[in-house]
Amino acid sequence: MKNGARSTEPPQEELATGERSTRNRVVRSVLDHGPSTVSELAQRLGLTQAAVRRHLDVLAADGIVEARERRVYGARTRGRPAKVFALTDCGRDAFDQSYDELAVDALQWIGEREGGDDAIAAFARARIAAQAGSYRETVEAAAPEERAHALARALTADGYAATARSAPHPQQGEQLCQHHCPVAHAAERFPQICEAETEFFAELLGTHVQRLATIAHGDGVCTTFIPKSSRVAGASPPPKPPEPSKPPRTSGTKPEKPSPRIHNAITSASTAGRNPA
Template sequence: MNETGSTRKQILLMLKTNGPLTVSEMAEQLGVTEMAVRRHLNTLERDGLIGSKLLRQAMGRPTSQYFLTDKSEDYFPKSYHTFTLDLLNDLEQSHGSSIINQLFNSREKRMTETYRPEFEGKDLRERVKTLAELQDAKGYMVEWEELEDGSFKLIEFNCPISRVAHRYNQACSCEINWFQNLLDAEVERTECKAKGGQNCVYYIRAKNEVRQKL
């Protein structure tokens, strides 16, 4: 991480551990100027990660005190996968594996219905771009490209659900199914992080092109 990113991370960590702080308090702890702190705070506030409130003092002018917003919680480590795995395991033990299939089938249907409006009226290239942006915003670190034959390659360098998917393969099936539903295309996954791959790699081709090759 570069120095700028490191400083912003330190500011978030200070606010997480110490609670609301003023610019001068942060500058003193970081060993930098107040101007430097304000520059980082402007960016963090613009991104919705921090907020500010006016702190009235016994003497002198009021000053701003900065605090973390709910959005900032996404930047701190969580053990959601452990909680999720425990819940799924409890359900499986109590109701059998069929309940797990039902849960992932319901998730697939919900994801398709939720995002379908964002894909309607677009050609395949635009749909792939929309999917890439959607997954990237969810933390999958996505890159995509159009290949010479008109098909597309989409790579996810991160998989937030990899630990769940490693235990429950239904998660991977659910993912590729709602990709196909929203893209209205043939989607082939050639590499999967949950199965030991370096990344999740998808090849996407229009349905009519697949039929012509058969």
């Protein structure tokens, strides 16, 4: 291209945006019509089959769609069944879901039918207990000073995007920050979910912890303060300092009389320089 000449090609970011838009159309078509062949997608979207295949390859690599053999109902014809592309669970999760609403409705039903707030708290603790195994294994395998970071890694694996860092005053402890909460909508309605999680953190780390902020209450991050332990977990407690020696008791007892020699010396000292009576 000569200097000063204007390029007629669209910028790379526009190409990328157009590619994403077309892939979204492919995914939406599969969602609306069910598992589809390349030919069916090309016809619906007005694309060439080569272009559809290219987009499907990217979507399959991202785990959004997967290839399957089309089910055949009735007598099977000769030849290989047509390959169709269907959405994976990950692909479906990209669209609006009603899981939060379902969870809130279920918890409300439990509260109304099974014992109010106490029943919801029991459910929240049972839910945490069901997940406790993998968390406990990860945390207990770490050195005591690294357990907050180990817990953050375990939470991140479950979608909480967690980190651990020193508190504003490092000598006081650490802060566990969860930047995402998959159950925030339900926790906003039922704080027992957050309370059960906080109790679990304390039990897992072997120390009292304090929840400073939660996404469910409108904060940007769920923040839990973990105080620095004064001694390593499992170590024997320091020996108690020796008790100070106590003076002998004198109340209720008669003072001992000094020996005659000492008595005479005391008497002589007390009468020295005095005229005898």
